[in-house]
Amino acid sequence: MKKIISVVTFFVIIAIHLVFLTSILLEKVDEIWMMLGVLLVTSMITYSYYHISATQEDHFLADLQDIFYIAIGGIFTYFLNVDLQLGAVIAAGIVGTLAALLPYLQPNSKTVKRIPATVYCGAFIGMTQQSVASNYSFVLFACLITGLLFIGAKNLFNGFGGKLGTLAFGGVAITSLLIYIFL
Structure with a gap:
């Protein structure tokens, strides 16, 4: 089951990248060759990512904790960004810095060492503009x-930059899409 979730997540992330790049290109470039080039490069990247070996681990409680810490990062950043009007970058910087300091409080704890990445992933969600994320329920x-x-991609794309931001973008985009479809 974990392998199926991982594969589905992998293709969702690739689809998010493809849709994002395609929308940028359609907005800025009217050249069909550019689109074909993006599809070719995306296909090659997908092929190479998919053939990287990933070890599968099953830690249900740790996965639930990751969702909780992502929510903490998202809500706290959104609060600083929107309610206190500090701005998205400053708010995410504060949340990221505080999360990065947590492992120094308990240097031997494996759980505490995982917190900064998950909180910072949530901070990207909290950076969402109020015109997109109109309330806390959207952010949650x-x-x-x-x-x-995040759980599905836990063992994917390790060592590649942009994973946390891409996951947050995907969560916000999917949430926006669901709201658009159902409301």
Whole structure:
């Protein structure tokens, strides 16, 4: 089951990248060759990512904790960003810095060492503009979706930059899409 979730998450992330790049190109470039080039490069990247070996681990409680910490990061950043009007970058910087300091409080704890990455992933969600994320329920739902993507991609894309931001973008995009479809 974990392998199926991992494969589905992998292709969701690739689809998010493809849709994002395609929308940028359609907005800025009217050249069909550019689109074909993006599809070719995306296909090659997908092929190479998919053939990287990933070890599968099953830690249900740790996965639930990851969703919780993503939600903490998202809510706290959104609060600083929107309610205190500090701005998205400053708010995420504060949350990220505080999360990065946590492992120094308990240097021998494996659980505490995992917290900064998950909280910072949530901070990306909290950076969402108020015109997109109009309330805390949107942020919480986006954190849940992102948490599920995070769990599915836990052993994917390790060592590649942008994983946390991509997961957060995916969670916000999927949440926006669901709201658009159902409301």
